[in-house]
Amino acid sequence: MSGESCRVKANIHELKQSEQQWRQWRRFLHQHPELSYQEKETTAFVRRMLTEWGIPSRSGEHGHGIIADIAGSRPGPTVALRADMDALPIQDQKTCDYRSRQAGVMHACGHDGHTSVLLGLAKFFAENRQELNGNVRLIFQHAEEFTPGGAVAMIRAGALEGVDVVYGIHLWTPLQVGHIASAPGPFMAAADEFTIDVRGKGGHAGLPHEAVDSIYIGSQLVQSLQGIVSRQINPVQPAVVSVCSFQGGSSFNIIADQCQLKGTVRTFDEQTRHQIHNRIRQLTEHVTTMHGGMGELHYQDGYPSVVNHAREFERFERIGVEQMGSERVQRMPYVMAGEDFAYYLQKVPGCFMFVGAGNPDKGMVYPHHHPLFDIDEDALLIAGELLVSMTLDYMQTHTE
Template sequence: MRTTANPEEELRRLFPEMVEWRRHLHRNPELSFQEKKTSAWIADRLRGFGCEVREGIGGYGVMAVVRGALPGPAVALRADIDALPIEDEKTVAYRSSVPGVMHACGHDAHTAALLGVARYYTDNRAALTGDRVLLFQPAEEVAPGGAVAMIADGALGGVDAVYGVHLWSPLAFGKVATKAGPLMAAVDDFYIDITGKGGHGALPHQTVDAIVAGAAVVQALQTIVSRSVDPLQPAVVTVGSIQAGNAVNVIADTCRLGGTVRTFDEGVRKLVKERLRLIVEQTCALHGAGMKLDYREGYPALVNDAREAARFFEVAPRLFDREQVEEAEPVMAGEDFAYYLREVPGCFLFVGAGNEACGAVHPHHHPRFDVDERGMLVSAALLIALADDYAGSDKTGRGNGAAEPQPAG
């Protein structure tokens, strides 16, 4: 069920504003847990549209409710609003004005697209079935993330289903994709501090070389996936940082390693954590070095509800040519949208944003990252179609259930 005969036409009318909003956000990025001005700016736009607005949800999160004239379920739609600590190297008029901070993952476009959805729904609430709960979430990029705090503050109170999109530069503009079940990986990080005994580089027998111990740990960790994990189960163990020493003729007494673990299955996740701990402990002991392991469990795997993924494959071909609708391959990147999917049924989607013609060729988190802004139109149309289809197919008789954020617990 659609709220009007042609939402795509209305979104095209709103598109110039969506581009303006996105470029404003791109010029004025804020890091995770620091999105104070961004949050206020979003809330001002939403109030101007006529939404009911709650600020301070889960920190700098914003929650808006558009109440339909017709009874029905409450459907939540989510966008993330934070930027990354990366210097913007693009030569465009909307380049970041904040040194060392930029929207290098598309969150500015996610936000602008959801603002377009908000405007569309407020303009058409007389034909709207149920409520639409619009979640503008802070701190997606940094664990523990903003989703957990928003949920604790009641952002999903009364919500029956939830959808979110990610503009995805590896996917060509015009394509949309998702899959049932696991789509994005669980994300854990680890930091290993190795303590040896420093000394002169010419007298290694009088030392305990922290770098040698660290190198052995790095090598040994590679056996976790190759020799401990079921070959049919995806897993990644990456050491991305090693810091030790400051002179060529001095044996370092400390070495710090940092890395990440990516898994889909919770059993594999537990196995990798335990194997990593044992390898670090025993390898350092073998070299006579001390160690301290800081293992930080992050976002769980993002698992799409099977029925809501099926809804995507029913709805998307009505909007786009069938060849534009794809089943996504799982990716080892993480997303804290996973927490919403643990609470209510829903689906997370990839919307193509890559296009060589407009310079959208760089990967996410790259200093020259950009998107084909028309992906915002695709995102907004898809979110509306999914939400309206859910509301139109809902047979439970549920009313407008998202009146207020619910208290934690």
Template structure:
């Protein structure tokens, strides 16, 4: 049966899935600003006769497909927000929205899951249980959309939840799994330095906020090397410094933004403490006022062993041409972690790098693109999981 589903989604729905992806790619929407995309998703799901809820958690869409017989309920998740990046690809489906693009594959996630919903809506009589299709807004921007959707009941009655992320780090045909801890805690900080502006020729009459900001950057880099134990992975990165107005003016205000990535909750707390201690110390020694805004973002993503093993078994048994690779944990982050705090499940990667060099750019790059064969591969993996849970032995 599952093999037949795979053939059908490739033969009948492959071109439609690609078309959906390109349509969405041209119309990206930023986190918490999604309007057209969820409306488009809801309209497609309603055509299939699913039970559809919109505005879930503020911006999400949930579709429920009930099978002909009793059985478990599984949830499949796709995200649909874009990033504030200018699309630099020279392709016919490039973003038409200045400064906004799908640079992480969320358009592909959504299109693949719509294809799965379309096919399975025609197979209700063969399903023993239910499928909850989770289309999530705002994955890219903490606090994200997952928590709000969960609070709004999207996981009510769900027995297990699964998510897929397209990955250009893996070639098409590879499926990446990780049992246990997979992704990091992610935190963000903003440091506001308030000095005293003045003429660049008379620095002794000013308090130079840019010099102070540079000192902060140097000291922040010593947290991981000198305050965190060497056996505990951690990252502190400053990604933005903004200050000054002219070459001959000492800046009175400068702002820094950065991120912290950890796995251990004690290390997570330690780094926040150290950021604040450093800021206080530099403020005292430099006669400046420094304020730290620190935000705890997504928690570490931890896959459940049983469900990850089920995915491995389902893929190996139904996709003989797929190569399963075991992934090491990584410093990236995902708010899918929240779903896994509430329900057992697993989050996996599907290879999206092809032979064409345009598919070799990393995620969040202005020329990011995928090999669209990965869209069908993602759909097939989801179908294999559904078959493992909701069909009778054939």
């Protein structure tokens, strides 16, 4: 074992001494969640910690997010690590002493854990500057949950300037704690949004021939949209079109003059993505016109697909096997959830990784964005060890 490898092992052991503090930070943040673009107190909390540890930092655009740098004692590459900080508009229904204190807002996706891990690593790297062959860039990002996402703004603010590689983790309850997963190439889906306003002609429910029923038209449109993937997209290209909201009408005996559909499109291939967009537009016009109504499509391109770089995935897989054993490192199948970490990977090489946070024995079985969502906090240290190892390994192999 090389001297560098010995130091890596020693450093990871040192992380375990701070694990309890990480859990405390995570529970504090879980009690005080803030929605996207409202992370004022969370940002202040992070900045206080960084200042205490002597880590210089600056804000992103309009005061959102934090970019901080830790310079090593020796020259080398710059490794960026990113954590998201925002919560969701969901009422926390758990029964525990760290339950959210903010009505209608909770950390239902693990971002409190992500922030706590990166805080722990900030302290760790600041205390071990002398062993860094390069620099660590810390990106505490706002608004991952809300399109267009905070990543774009952080990049505009210079979060990736001078960065050679970027890594991020997501605590993932569908994956058992003690396991990690990722994939080379396309990993998480592009996530687009659409709204369709259907307009007809209102009337009496007993005289439908004198009206143009917007709800009937909307229903026909839903059926047509669901057929895009099953009959018009190459079966080897993963894709989803889901209509998730159908709003219209106000009474049992009035034919609604308008209704509204809302949904999402998930894809991995850009050609498929554009094909579905165009087909939704064509169907909106055709179906509504055919039944005597009018339709207006509002389509918003969301986050692109998360595409991991092959060499950095190989690094993840090698390090994961070394640390945890091959049986605990998985190649993840396509994940239809979206992530704005994709924007970082479009700019510089990197890898996004899942760290298992589910545990049926502790009741951590609920999916992300569920009001009973929780994580096994044992995952925090695993995530920290993984990111430290990825960082130091990259520095070791790319030192000039």
